[in-house]
Amino acid sequence: MRRIIFLLYISINCINFVNGQNDVESRLMLLEKEYFISENDTVRNQILVSKIEFLLIDNVVSPRVLEEVKRVEYDFLEEKQQRDFLWNAALISYLNKDTYYALYFLDRYEEECNDVSTEKELLKLLIYVSYDTSKAQQIIDTISKIDKDLNCLNCLNYIQNVESKHQKFAEIISYIIPGSGMLLQGDLLKGSTTLALNTTVVLIIRWMFLQHQYLNMISWGTNLIQKFYLGNIRLTQRMIENKNNRIRKKAADSCQANLENILKQYPLEFKKML
Numbered sequence: 001m002r003r004i005i006f007l008l009y010i011s012i013n014c015i016n017f018v019n020g021q022n023d024v025e026s027r028l029m030l031l032e033k034e035y036f037i038s039e040n041d042t043v044r045n046q047i048l049v050s051k052i053e054f055l056l057i058d059n060v061v062s063p064r065v066l067e068e069v070k071r072v073e074y075d076f077l078e079e080k081q082q083r084d085f086l087w088n089a090a091l092i093s094y095l096n097k098d099t100y101y102a103l104y105f106l107d108r109y110e111e112e113c114n115d116v117s118t119e120k121e122l123l124k125l126l127i128y129v130s131y132d133t134s135k136a137q138q139i140i141d142t143i144s145k146i147d148k149d150l151n152c153l154n155c156l157n158y159i160q161n162v163e164s165k166h167q168k169f170a171e172i173i174s175y176i177i178p179g180s181g182m183l184l185q186g187d188l189l190k191g192s193t194t195l196a197l198n199t200t201v202v203l204i205i206r207w208m209f210l211q212h213q214y215l216n217m218i219s220w221g222t223n224l225i226q227k228f229y230l231g232n233i234r235l236t237q238r239m240i241e242n243k244n245n246r247i248r249k250k251a252a253d254s255c256q257a258n259l260e261n262i263l264k265q266y267p268l269e270f271k272k273m274l
Helices: 004-015 021-037 041-057 063-070 081-095 099-112 118-128 133-146 148-160 167-176 180-184 187-208 214-265
Strands: none
Touching: 021 041, 021 133, 041 063, 041 081, 063 099, 081 099, 081 118, 099 118, 118 133, 118 148, 133 148, 148 214
């Protein structure tokens, strides 16, 4: 099998090509042609690995690379190459924001390789932080014992769990007293206006009831309730979300700087597969 892989590697590297995008595409097309005409599963998967390697060398980490990764039957790879492929596959999936594939490949990598490095734990953290914040917190607690500077990565979890002050109470009370949720969130103008409008709606409905104008009361009341009461709830929720987004963005700017510094110390790099 080593002879097959060696000959394949030599043949791929002997392909003549010129600089530029056309060369990239032509070389990929030649590799794809080799893939389809080959009847050997080992060779076919080596060709896919070669395509991935070629794209990574060309600094391409796009959905196109991820599609090639998903085609690989890594059981046909040699042991070390399999480990390197699984690491790269997890990193490529993460960079393409495909959390489930990233978790899958990282789990397979951990099964095949007893990697206790900080870099592996850092990649694991970055994958889990958008999937399971409790698991992400466990990872942060673990790696912070190795390097206390890594404790700053708690900001990743904070961003995922941002909640403005009195958010839950504001959401609940907006159902009971329209406009109060906005007042609690600090928007006095909209809050007081909404409170006044909904109070007026209640008084109009009560007046119609006392005048025995039941049909008008139902017709007008339904429209006014939908417009003002339900509108108040939606507006309160939107206001809370906008406030959370502002808090999240401010925290993200600071967290990004922390993460960049950490990645300089513990870079997440692709492994050579060929």
